[in-house]
Amino acid sequence: MAYRNDHTCALSPNFDVKCWGTNGYGQLGLGHTNTIGNETFSMGDNLTLLVFESSFIPKYIFSGKQRTCSLSFNDDLVCWGRNDFGQLGYEDSDSRGNDPSEMGSYLPIIDLGSNLYAIELTTTGDHSCSILSNFEVKCWGLNTYGQLGLGDSYLRGDSANEMGDNLINVNLGTGLVPKKVSSGADHTVLTFLVLFAHSLLMF
Helix, strand or coil, rough: EEEECCCCEECCCCEEEEEEEEECCCCCCCCCCCCCCCCCCCCHHHHCCCCEEECCCCEEEEEEECEEEEECCCCEEEEECCCCCCCCCCCCCCEECCCCCCCCCCHHHHHHHCCCCEEECCCCEEEEEHHHHHCCCCEEECCCCCCCCCCCCEEEEECCCCHHHHHHCCCCCCCEEEEEEEECCCEEEEEECCCCCCCCCCC
């Protein structure tokens, strides 16, 4: 289960996803902006299942600030909801999931780079960060306070040619291997693996 700020999503053992709560930006992924769960008989079997592309089987669900993301068993990442700062990572500022025909096969896979996929994701603020399969970190979205960790305050992910191989890695320094990524409204926190160097002493 994932919950954040104004909405909640649950992933069942059958890999079905249901979401409820505030839906002003389509963060529930139902093709409209109606709030769900605030009326009698709106929960339980009356909750609508989210529709994904047929080969997309959700493994994880991430509920962020007015948006939601899912990572599949094929290591594909999709996001929907609010996107005015490029926080969905689709190289535009169009929200997804708030109109019909924006989910399912219409929802693009996020490009994180050649032969790279996400193994960890955070979506708390108006930016997103992911630990990738090569243990590098990439961030996109709002960057007013440098929360993307790229040494500037420019947005990423809201314009063409800003994602994929064009999105540079966060410079973590020598020998640091990220284990966990989390974020707040305007900052990002990384937890690192501790690697011990062993020396053989000869007497």
